[in-house]
Amino acid sequence: MATxxxxxxxxxxxxxxxxxxxxxxxxxxxxxxxASVWEDFQIEIDPKERVLDALHKIKWDVDGTLTFRRSxxxxxxxxxxxxxxxxxxxxxKTLIKDINPEKPITVEAxxxxxxxxxxxxxxxxxxxxxxxxxxFLVTKGNEPTRERxxxxxxxxxxxxxxxxxxxxxxxxxxPVFWNDGQYFGxxxxxxxxRFIFDSRDxxxxxxxxxxxxxDGVWRCRTTFNCTDACPRGIEVxxxxxxxxxxxxxxxF
Amino acid sequence: xxxxxxxTVIVGAGxxxxxxxxxxxxxxxxxxxxxxxxxxxxxxxxxxxMAAALANVEEDNWExxxxxxxxxxxxxxxQDAAEILAKEAIDAVLDLEKMGLPFxxxxxxxxxxxxxxxxxxxxxxxxxxxxxxxxDRTGHMILQTLYQNCVKEGVEFFNEFYVLDQLIVEVxxxxxxxxxxxxxxxxxEIHIFQAKxxxxxxxxxxxxxxxxxxxxxxxxxxxxxxxxxxxxxEDMEFFQFHPTGIWxxxxxxxxxxxxxxxxxxxxxxxxxMEKYAPVMKDLASRDVVSRSIYTEIREGRGCGPExxxxxxxxxxxxxxxxxxxxxxxTEFARTYLGIEPYTDPIPIxxxxxxxMGGIPTNVEGEVLSDNTTVVPGLYAAGxxxxxxxxxxxxxxxxxxxxxxxxGKRSGIAAAEYSxxxxxxxxxxxxxxxxxxxxEKLRNSTGSERVADLRRELQETMDANVMVFRTEQTIKTxxxxxxxxxxxxxxxxxxxxxxxxxxxxxxxxxxGNLLELAEVMAVSALARKESRGGHYREDxxxxxxxxxxxxxxxxxxxxxxxxxxxxxxxxxxxxxxxxPMERKY
Ligand SMILES: Cc1cc2nc3c(=O)[nH]c(=O)nc-3n(C[C@H](O)[C@H](O)[C@H](O)COP(=O)(O)OP(=O)(O)OC[C@H]3O[C@@H](n4cnc5c(N)ncnc54)[C@H](O)[C@@H]3O)c2cc1C
Ligand code: SF4
Ligand code: FES
Numbered sequence: 001m002a003t004x005x006x007x008x009x010x011x012x013x014x015x016x017x018x019x020x021x022x023x024x025x026x027x028x029x030x031x032x033x034x035a036s037v038w039e040d041f042q043i044e045i046d047p048k049e050r051v052l053d054a055l056h057k058i059k060w061d062v063d064g065t066l067t068f069r070r071s072x073x074x075x076x077x078x079x080x081x082x083x084x085x086x087x088x089x090x091x092x093k094t095l096i097k098d099i100n101p102e103k104p105i106t107v108e109a110x111x112x113x114x115x116x117x118x119x120x121x122x123x124x125x126x127x128x129x130x131x132x133x134x135x136f137l138v139t140k141g142n143e144p145t146r147e148r149x150x151x152x153x154x155x156x157x158x159x160x161x162x163x164x165x166x167x168x169x170x171x172x173x174x175p176v177f178w179n180d181g182q183y184f185g186x187x188x189x190x191x192x193x194r195f196i197f198d199s200r201d202x203x204x205x206x207x208x209x210x211x212x213x214x215d216g217v218w219r220c221r222t223t224f225n226c227t228d229a230c231p232r233g234i235e236v237x238x239x240x241x242x243x244x245x246x247x248x249x250x251x252f
Numbered sequence: 253x254x255x256x257x258x259x260t261v262i263v264g265a266g267x268x269x270x271x272x273x274x275x276x277x278x279x280x281x282x283x284x285x286x287x288x289x290x291x292x293x294x295x296x297x298x299x300x301x302m303a304a305a306l307a308n309v310e311e312d313n314w315e316x317x318x319x320x321x322x323x324x325x326x327x328x329x330x331q332d333a334a335e336i337l338a339k340e341a342i343d344a345v346l347d348l349e350k351m352g353l354p355f356x357x358x359x360x361x362x363x364x365x366x367x368x369x370x371x372x373x374x375x376x377x378x379x380x381x382x383x384x385x386x387x388d389r390t391g392h393m394i395l396q397t398l399y400q401n402c403v404k405e406g407v408e409f410f411n412e413f414y415v416l417d418q419l420i421v422e423v424x425x426x427x428x429x430x431x432x433x434x435x436x437x438x439x440x441e442i443h444i445f446q447a448k449x450x451x452x453x454x455x456x457x458x459x460x461x462x463x464x465x466x467x468x469x470x471x472x473x474x475x476x477x478x479x480x481x482x483x484x485x486e487d488m489e490f491f492q493f494h495p496t497g498i499w500x501x502x503x504x505x506x507x508x509x510x511x512x513x514x515x516x517x518x519x520x521x522x523x524x525m526e527k528y529a530p531v532m533k534d535l536a537s538r539d540v541v542s543r544s545i546y547t548e549i550r551e552g553r554g555c556g557p558e559x560x561x562x563x564x565x566x567x568x569x570x571x572x573x574x575x576x577x578x579x580x581x582t583e584f585a586r587t588y589l590g591i592e593p594y595t596d597p598i599p600i601x602x603x604x605x606x607x608m609g610g611i612p613t614n615v616e617g618e619v620l621s622d623n624t625t626v627v628p629g630l631y632a633a634g635x636x637x638x639x640x641x642x643x644x645x646x647x648x649x650x651x652x653x654x655x656x657x658x659g660k661r662s663g664i665a666a667a668e669y670s671x672x673x674x675x676x677x678x679x680x681x682x683x684x685x686x687x688x689x690x691e692k693l694r695n696s697t698g699s700e701r702v703a704d705l706r707r708e709l710q711e712t713m714d715a716n717v718m719v720f721r722t723e724q725t726i727k728t729x730x731x732x733x734x735x736x737x738x739x740x741x742x743x744x745x746x747x748x749x750x751x752x753x754x755x756x757x758x759x760x761x762x763g764n765l766l767e768l769a770e771v772m773a774v775s776a777l778a779r780k781e782s783r784g785g786h787y788r789e790d791x792x793x794x795x796x797x798x799x800x801x802x803x804x805x806x807x808x809x810x811x812x813x814x815x816x817x818x819x820x821x822x823x824x825x826x827x828x829x830x831p832m833e834r835k836y
Contacts, residue, residue, distance in 0.1 A: 071469045077292040137400070149362065
C-alpha cells in the first residue's frame with residue numbers, strides 16, 4: 001500500500017530532523033515597562049512542527065513569562081492569530097519549514113487591537129463588531145413542526161462564510177481597520193453575509209442597513225489582505241463584494 | 253476580591269454550557285464563566301456529526317438508537333438515561349436547525365444523515381444513516397450556532413475567567429452548592445460567584461495523555477474542583493481512544509471518513525477490520541477498532557520504518573466527495589503531513605479522545621454526592637459529567653447529542669431550582685483555598701518545572717493506561733503519578749505577575765491533571781475485567797458478575813494529611829436490555 005510519496009515522507013522523518021531557528025518575538029508587559037521590545041530565542045525544532053510548537057518550547061523550557069493564547073492547536077478554535085514574518089496567520093497552522101527558518105522568524109501581536117501582553121490583544125472591540133451585525137437567524141411566523149427545508153443549492157450559497165472561526169486574522173490585516181477601529185471590519189461582514197444569504201433568514205434588510213452605515217461595507221477598499229490572511233480559506237473580499245452588491249440591488 | 257450574586261452560574265461555554273445558558277438565561281439571572289472565549293471551546297473541533305433517529309433517509313427509530321447506545325457502552329450504560337438521550341435527540345437536532353444550524357441537506361431539503369460507527373438498523377443488522385452533520389464541521393457549526401443564539405438572548409459571559417474552586421456548604425447535614433471561586437486571567441483578581449445553582453460544563457480531561465485529539469485547555473478543572481471538595485467521580489477508568497488520530501500528532505480524522513467509505517489498511521494493504529468485525533468492519537465501535545489497530549501493529553503489520561501506525565485509505569473515494577463531505581480533515585492531512593488524500597493513504601494511530609467518566613449526575617443533571625444523594629444547587633452536563641449515557645464506551649455522534657440534550661435539561665432544571673431556592677450562605681473566607689494555591693505557586697522557589705512533569709505524566713499515561721492495560725502497567729502508572737504528585741509540591745513558575753499569567757494557570761491545570769490521572773489509574777487497577785474502553789490483557793473478558801457496576805471514586809484525606817483514592821461502586825440501571833456479548 002505504501003506509495004512513493006509516503007515513502008518519501010517517512011524516510012525524511014527517520015533522519016534526525018532538528019534544526020536551529022531564531023524566534024524573534026515582540027515582547028510587551030506593562031507590569032514591567034511601557035515599551036515593547038524584540039527578543040530573540042534560539043531553539044531546536046523539527047521544521048515540520050508548528051510555530052505554536054516553537055512558542056511552547058520557549059514558554060515551557062526557556063521563559064515561562066512568554067504569553068499567548070492557544071487551545072486546539074490545529075486551526076479550529078481561532079485563538080492564536082498573530083503576525084508571523086509580517087503576515088497574519090494562525091501559529092498552529094503555520095509550519096516552520098514554510099516560513100524560511102534560515103532567517104529569524106518574527107512573531108508579534110496582530111495589529112489594530114490593543115496589545116495587553118506579548119501576543120495577547122484585547123478582542124472585545126472585535127467581538128462587539130460581530131455582535132452588532134445581528135449574527136443569528138431571524139425568522140417570522142410560526143415555527144414548523146419539523147426542520148425548515150432548504151435545498152442543497154440554497155445551503156451551498158452561504159457555505160463559505162459559515163467556516164469563520166472568529167480569529168480576527170482578516171480584520172487585523174485590514175489597513176482601513178488599522179486607521180479607524182470604528183470600521184466593522186471584514187470578519188463582522190463575513191458573519192453578516194452568512195445570514196443575509198441564508199434562504200431561511202428574514203432579517204437581511206436590517207443587516208444590510210447596519211452595514212450601509214458610514215463605518216460599514218463602503219469603507220472596504222478591496223485590498224484583499226483579508227482574503228490572504230484567512231486561515232479558513234474564506235473568500236472574504238468576495239463576500240464583502242456580495243454584500244455591497246446586495247445593498248445596491250437589494251437582492252440576495 | 254469581588255463578590256457577585258447570580259441565580260445561576262454556568263462554568264464553561266462549550267456546547268453543553270451554552271445550550272444550558274440559552275435555557276437558564278430565559279428563566280433566571282445567569283452568568284457564564286469560561287476560561288476561553290466561548291467560540292474557542294473544543295466542541296468546535298468535533299467533526300463527524302450528531303446522532304438522532306430522524307429517519308430522513310432510511311427507516312430508523314429511537315429504540316434502535318437506545319439499543320446501540322447501550323450495546324456500544326458495553327452494557328455499563330444507565331438505560332433510563334440512554335432512552336432519554338435517544339428520544340430527545342430528535343428535538344435536539346430540530347432545535348439546532350431552528351436556531352440556524354446549517355446542516356447538510358438531502359435532495360428534498362431535509363437534514364441529511366450518514367453512517368457512523370456502532371449505529372445500526374434493528375439491533376445490529378446493518379449500519380444505519382443516523383448522524384446529522386454539516387460537512388466535517390458539525391461541532392464548529394453547533395458551537396457557532398449556540399454562541400449566535402447566546403448573543404441573541406443576551407447571555408452574560410465572563411470570558412477568560414478560570415473557575416478554580418467549588419464552594420460546598422453543609423446545611424442540615426446535606427452538602428449544598430454555595431457558588432464558585434474564579435480567577436480573572438486579565439487581572440489576576442479573585443472573584444466569588446455566589447449562586448443558587450451552579451452548572452459544570454467544563455469539558456474533558458484528555459491532556460493527561462500525550463497523543464490526544466483534545467485541546468491544550470482540556471485539563472479536567474471542573475472534575476478536579478468537585479473531587480477536591482469531597483464529591484465522587486464516576487467511571488474514570490473509561491477513556492475512549494479514537495482509532496484515527498493523525499500519526500504522532502493525535503489530531504482527529506473523523507469516523508465520518510470511514511462512514512463515507514474510508515478503509516483501514518495495514519502495511520500489506522489488507523483491510524484488516526474484516527477479520528475483527530465481519531459485519532460492521534471499519535465501522536465497528538471505537539474500542540474494537542483501536543484494539544484491532546494495535547494488534548496489527550504488535551503483530552508486525554504496522555506501516556512505516558518503525559511499523560507504528562496504519563493507514564486510513566480514502567484514495568478510492570471521488571475527490572468531489574472528499575471536498576464536499578470531508579474538506580477539513582483532508583486539509584489537515586495536507587497541512588500537517590504534506591499528504592494528498594486524493595492519491596495517498598493517511599498514516600494514523602489511535603488517539604486519546606473522550607472521557608466517559610466524570611461528575612456523577614442523574615438525568616436532570618443534578619450532581620450526586622454518593623450513589624443516590626443529590627447536592628442541591630449543583631449540576632453538571634457534557635463531557636465533564638457522567639449521566640451515564642456512554643457507559644464503558646461512547647458511540648460516535650452521541651456526545652454532541654449528549655451536550656445538547658443534557659445541556660438543555662440541566663439549564664432548565666438549574667433555573668427552575670434557583671427560582672424557588674434561597675442563596676446558601678457563603679463559607680468563611682471562601683477564597684482561601686484558591687489564594688493559598690496561587691500564593692504557594694507564585695512564591696515557590698522549587699526546582700521542578702511544570703512542562704517536565706506534564707511531559708512525564710503524558711508519557712506514562714500513553715505507555716501504561718492507554719488501549720491495552722495490565723496489572724503491571726497500571727501499577728507502574730500509579731507509582732509514577734505518585735512520584736509526580738510529590739514533585740509537584742516542588743514546582744515553581746517564572747511569571748510572578750498578575751496580568752495574563754498563563755504560566756500560573758498551566759501549573760494549576762497540571763495539578764488537576766495529576767489528581768485526575770491518579771483517580772483514573774486507581775479505578776482502572778481495581779476493575780479486573782475488560783469492558784468497552786477499558787481493556788485489561790490480564791482479564792480479557794467482561795465480568796458481569798463482579799463488575800456490572802459503576803466505579804465511584806472519592807478523595808480521602810488521612811489524619812496526617814495524606815491523600816488516597818477510595819473506591820466504591822454504584823449499580824447500573826437496566827430497563828429493556830439484558831447484557832449480551834458484544835459483536836460487530
Ligand atoms: C476532535 C474531536 C472531534 C469530535 N467529534 C465528535 C463528533 O463528531 N460527534 C460527537 O458526538 N462528539 C464528538 N466529539 C466529542 C465532543 O465534541 C465533546 O465531547 C463535546 O463537544 C464536549 O462539549 P462540552 O461542552 O462538554 O465541553 P467543551 O466544548 O470542551 O467546553 C468546555 C468549556 O469549559 C470551559 N472551561 C474549562 N475549564 C474551565 C474552568 N476552570 N473555568 C471556566 N471555564 C472552564 C472552557 O472554556 C470551555 O468553554 C469530538 C471531540 C473531539 C476532541
Ligand atoms: S473570515 Fe477568516 S480570517 Fe476572518 S475571522 Fe473568520 S476565519 Fe478568521
Ligand atoms: S490554537 Fe486553535 S486555532 Fe490555533
